[in-house]
Amino acid sequence: MILDIYKDALEYSAKDWKTLVLLGVICLFSFLLLPIFLVAGYNYRVISNAVHGVINGRDPLPEFNDLVDMFVSGVKVVIVQIAYLIVPVILFIIFAALASYLNGMAGIAIMIIGCLITLVVGVIAYLMAQMGLCHMAYNDGAFSKAFDLHEIKGVIDEVGWFECIITYLGLIIITVVIALVISFIIGLVFTVFGFSGFLFSAEAAGGIFLLGMLVNWLISIVVVGPYLGIFNSRSIGLLYTMQI
Structure with a gap:
């Protein structure tokens, strides 16, 4: 069942690349703080769709x-997440x-005891x-x-507590692996071009390396980040449906 959730969420998150890019552009302005709430709100819509859907369903991505x-x-x-974090922080x-x-x-x-x-x-x-968050979405946003x-x-x-913990550990591993691989x-691509640039000049090679870092950052923010956000939101929403 957990693998079915991952499979569904991975496919679901790639259904509409225009939405991913739109979310990514908003993420570029997250330093202004307000866009963070829009992204969180969209991911909440993903959760809402999931808790009212089924695994391996044909749900479309939410409208933007x-x-x-x-x-x-x-x-x-954001309020819910902060509220629950207060106790461990204290x-x-x-x-x-x-x-x-x-x-x-x-x-x-x-x-050591305190950390544990x-x-x-x-x-x-x-x-x-x-x-x-899933329970709020299932109850029409109450x-x-x-x-x-x-x-x-x-x-x-x-x-099942064990199933929940294992699912979340899996989400963390998948998220990290996807981000690292991309x-x-x-x-690697820009490193190869960078070394090739040494044939012309050190400045050209340096420029290629810098361009690679910029492209890597942009793709991470504009595409990978939104994709993984939807993937995680869809997954936790589907996990919630396992008890219904």
């Missing part, structure tokens, strides 16, 4: 319209403060946050449903 609604959805997504700060007051091995031991506890709580918080801990825990219990291919 009604920017106000998409922006508001993005704000909700835990880490508390353990770090305690460790700073202790000397030697005692401080190190407290810090924070990691466990962080994983749980992350799962709750992602399923919270913001309170993203924080209904009892219902969200029930969803994870039905899907960067490696682009880097």
